[in-house]
Amino acid sequence: MDHTFHLHHHQGKLTVILVVSLSLDVSVFFLTVPSEDARHSSVPPAHEVDAEFHGTGKNLFCNYHTGLNAQPCDANGHFLPPSTPPLPLTEQLPDDWSPFRNCTEFETAEFLYSRAQMSAPNINTLLDLWAASLLKHGDMPPFADHKDLYKTIDNIPIGGVNWQSFKIQYSGEKPDILSRIPNTNHYSFLNTHVPSWMSQQFDVWYRNPREVARNILANPDYVNDFDYRPFHEYSVSKEEHHYQDFMSGDWAWKQVDILATDPDTLGATFVPIILGSDKTMVSVGTGNNEYYPLYLSIGNVHNNVRRAHRDALCLVGFLAIPKTTNEHKETEEFCDFRRQIFHSSLAKILETFKKPMSKPEVARFGDGHYRRVLYGLGPYIADYEEQVLLTSIVRNWCPRCLAPRGKLDDDEALCRCEAHREALFKEDTSDVLRRDFGIVGSIVPFTNDFPRADIHQLIAPDILHQIIKGCFKDHLVTWVEKYLHHVHGKREAERRMDDINRRLAAATPFTGLRRFPQGRGFKQWTGDDSKALMKIYLPAIEGHVPTDVIRTFRAFLEFCYLVRRNVIMEDTISQIEDALRRFHHYCSIFLWLGVVPTFSLPRQHSMKHYPDLICLFGAPNGLCSSMMENKHIKAVKQPWRWSNRYNALGQMLVTNQRLDKIAALRVDFAKCGMLNGTCLSDASAALAIELSIPNVQDLIGRFLFEQLHPRDPRDHATIPLHSFPIYDGKISVVNSASSRFYAPSDLSGIGGMRREHIRSCPNWRNAHTRYDCMFINAQPDLEGMRGLQIAHALCFFSFKYKFVLYKCAIVHWFDVIGDTPDEDTGMWVVQPSFDGHSLNILVIHIDTIYHAAHLLPHYGVDFIPRAINFSNSLDKFRAFYVNKFTDHHAFEIAF
Known part of the structure; x- marks a missing residue:
């Protein structure tokens, strides 16, 4: 049974028909047309707060908003007395594996x-x-x-939210063609030249997003990573605001300010709905292999949960992708239809949220309690092209402010808002809106149908597409190549680009760092490729470009690493603004040299909004489109590969539903303690061999003396060798050492923990040697590089002496050059250390190792020989940069 409904644009320029199809055991539902003005006016903020001290490693002071205090209730919505325990999460018996037998x-x-x-x-x-x-x-x-x-x-009864669909079709006026009737003098109107897209129906598949959100709320895996109320977090002295997870930002606080004025909402829990969409290709072959997934999350879960593969970011729909012939694809009618079909589809998919945005509904949470819930449309994660579509603006304008597209760096530009947009609709024609304000007047954003939603304010920061792919790869890296061609001509520029590529290929290996054996000369770039290039690109161009270009890259990289931190403080925001000022100051060299005609670029301009966006939404790493890129693999690309490629979408929907059911059942079994001890643990073994290094006995003897006499005031280098203990027993050698440490700013595991390997391998992957470098904790009372030393790991080994196991490393030291970092790159410079004419080599305990270090050669202005590569570059250069951009942990300590 089908139901046909109509949605009409309020200016009458475009009409879209939605034909609702029932599938996958979905009950009948009806589409209602929302009122044009469903917003609430702003109200004065609430000032009443709850105070609490908490934190890890240091005390933090939190002010919790009391407007909506997330008070537990029963299944009927009646509030419970304080300290009432929750109902058991499950009534399942510990041996009930239904629908499986065991x-x-x-x-x-x-x-x-x-x-x-x-x-x-x-x-x-x-x-x-x-x-x-x-x-x-x-x-x-x-x-x-x-x-x-x-x-x-x-047959799994939980976890799956059924898929359903509707059809969407153009229903506006169609062009009529005046045609002469053969053998007569009469004419008639025919529709034979109507574009195909005007009569075609487009399918939109989705599942009830409110049910998906309720599943996230009820997931017990998120209990310890969940915020029930907005809060402001400060240091104990209350002098510095901390921004981290989404609910720590000002946007959620202000939303609760508005909601708390209604007596019916008191005691409820505010649940922000985070959306994201991004087209993706599943193959580059023939056929329609492009899909348009829509994702949903909630703002209450912590950023690390949303970034990790823990199902807090869920697939809720596949949007339609209208196609037409080359003749019509650039016409204004088709472009408007493509925009309207997007907004009408989102309004239809999200309509189940509309009622509980104003009147609370009861939902069960992962801690077992029921609570009254109020939803609100939160940030929308999208790249720039998607932001243009979302905000209905003209390309090359900013979706967040009114800066003219030719002058995006105008500091006086006002922020866009829906109220201003509506006022312009009443006063100006569509031509004026497009020319003076960059507004596509024939389209109204989908947020117009929902209370307290302004799409211009909800555009989220997108580090991956705006900063890494946009500013770095598409702008700065491209400008360097243009600069070389502009200054040196084609042949010399290509010779210098070849040298830069050889420098990139010669970068020493580092755990988690992608290598570029052929430089950057490949076509299919991914986000991971761009992130990896950022870490080693700066030293590779030194000597080929002016100092201001080097300082441009330094300022940009520092901006990137600062905005990608897991916790951002007010001081960090000041550093971000300083890096942004330096970036704009130094990058002007590209304009002076005639390399680029303008800096009025939307993705680069977006950097200016990051300080404000951090205050609104917390740390940007919790709202980055990289999460959707990762989700594409599991939700779109892998299910497409499993399909038989014929009408693949239906098979992909079934695959996703089955995956969700299995994941939900695993959570259900785990909370009953039914999966403890059912998985095999990882096994590892070390190969014990005799160590064959000259003077190793002397090195071990000196090490043992230091371990046995830690307070001996003498300089150990002056103590005679015969005074050292003699060890001639068995030595077990391994090729790597691993450590676990807290690194929340990186894309780490659950809880911000990261595992790192430092390798010392004479035959790495049967091709080359690999000996990594390390930070050694020399003087813990000093900060940054002043308390650290750099060492080159030559061997990891262990041995027992008098029943004590010693885990050690043989290292070659590096000496720091100068008392401050290099002025241009912002990185410290080191050189190999010598004891007379021999390398300065010692045995150290692995407990002194602080973190892996990445060294990049100080290439200078000379071209490097072709024989130098990544495996031997540490032995071929006289000086090296300590790369603080290799990961967030290095950026935090190598200052």
């Missing part, structure tokens, strides 16, 4: 479908082999075939 069945299904992603024929083959092996025992495998496996997964 743990083995569940883990087999999870492994084959979610982890191994095995195809149906391969599943059948494996189960047949399994059955053959059990035949002599009279037993059978967990499943008969892939159909049995899929049927069992589909």
Whole structure:
């Protein structure tokens, strides 16, 4: 049964028909047309707060907003007395594996479908082999075939939100063609030349986003990473504001200020809805292999949860991608239709949120309590092209402010807002709106249908597309190449680009750092490629470009690393603004030299808004489109590869629903303690061999003397060798050392923990040697590089002496050059250390190792020989930069 409804633009210029199709056991629903003005006016802020001290490692002072205090209630919405315990999260018996018969069945299904992603024929083959092996025992495998496996997964009663669809179609005026009737003098109007897109129906698939949000609220995995109320966080002295997770920002606080004026909302929980969309290609072959996924999260979960693969960012829809012929794709009618179909689709998908945005509904949370919930449309994550579509502006204008597209660096530009937009609609024609304000007047953003929503204020910062891919790769790196061609001519410029590529290829290895064996001369760039290039690019161009270009890159990189921090303080915002000022000052050299005609570039201009956006939404790393890029793989690309490629979308929807069911059931089993000890732990082994290094006994003897006599005041270098202990026992050598440390600003694991390997390997991947460098904690009472030393790891080993196990490393030291970092690059410079004419080598305890260090050669102005590569560059240069841009942890300590 189909229901046809109509949505009409309020200016009458475009009409869109939505034909609702029922599928996947979805009940009938009705589409209502919202009023044009559904907003609430602003009210004075509430000042009443709750105070609490908390924090990790140091005390922080929090002011919690009391307007909506997230008070627990029962299933009917009646508030509970204080300290009432929650109801049990589940009534499930500890041996109830339904719909599976036992743990083995569940883990087999999870492994084959979610982890191994095995195809149906391969599943059948494996189960047949399994059955053959059990035949002599009279037993059978967990499943008969892939159909049995899929049927069992589909019977999981939790986790899946059914998919449904509607059709959307143009219903405006169609062009009529005046045509002569053959053999007569009469004419008639025909529609034979109507563009195909005007009569075509486009499918939009989605699942109820409110049910998806309720599933996130009810997930017990997020209990310890969840904020029930907006808060402002300060240092104990209350002198510095800290911005971290989304609810620590000012936007959520101001939203609750508005909601708290209604007596019916008191005691409720505010749940901001975070949206994001981004087109993605699943292949570069023929056919329509482009998809338009829509994602949803909530602002209450912490940033690290949203960034990690913990299902806090969920797929809720596939938007339509209208296509037409080359003849019509640039016409104003088709462009307006493409914009309107986007906004009408979002309004339709999100309509279930509208009622509980003003009147609370009851939902269960992961801690077991019920609470009354009020939703609100929060930030929208999108790249610039998507932001243009979202805000209905003309390309090359800013979606957040009114700076003219030719003068985006105008500091006097006012912020855009919906009230100003509506006022302009009443006063000016569409031509004036487009020319003077960059507004596409025929389209109204979808937020017009929802209370307290202004799309211009909800545009989120996008570090990946705006900063890393946009400003760095598309602008600065490209400008360097243009500069070389502009100054040196084509042939010399290409020779210098080849040298820069060889420098990039010669960068020493580092854990987690992507290598560029052919330089940057490849076509298919990813976000990870751009992030990796940022870490090693600065020293590679030194000597080929002016000092102001080097300082431009330094300021830009410092801006990037500051805005990507997990916790941003007011002092950090001042540093961000300083880096931004230096960037704009030094990058003007590209304009003076005629390399670029203008700096009025929207992605570069977006950097100016970051200080304000941090105050509104917290640390930008929790709202970056890189999360959607990662989600594309699991939600779009892998399901497409599993499909038979014919009408693939329907198969992809089923795959996503099954994955969600398995993930939800795992959470359900885990909270019942049913999966403890069911997985095999990782196993590791070390190869013990005799160490063969000249003078190793002397080095170990000196090390043992230092361990046994830590307070001996003498200079150990002057103590005779015969005074040292003698060790001639067995030595176990390993090729790497690993450590775990807290690094929340990096894309780390759960809780901000990161595992790092430092390698000392004579045969790395059967091709080259690899000996990493390290920061050594020399003087803990001094900050930054003044308390650290740089060492080159030559060997990791362990041995026992008098029943004590010593874990050590043989290192070659580097000496710091100068008392301050290099003025141009902002990085410290070191050189190999010598003891007379020999390398300064010692044995140290691995407890003194602080962090892996990355050194980049100080290339200077000379071209490097072709024989130098990444495996030998540490032995070929006289000086090196200590790369503070290699990761966030190095940026924090190498200052």
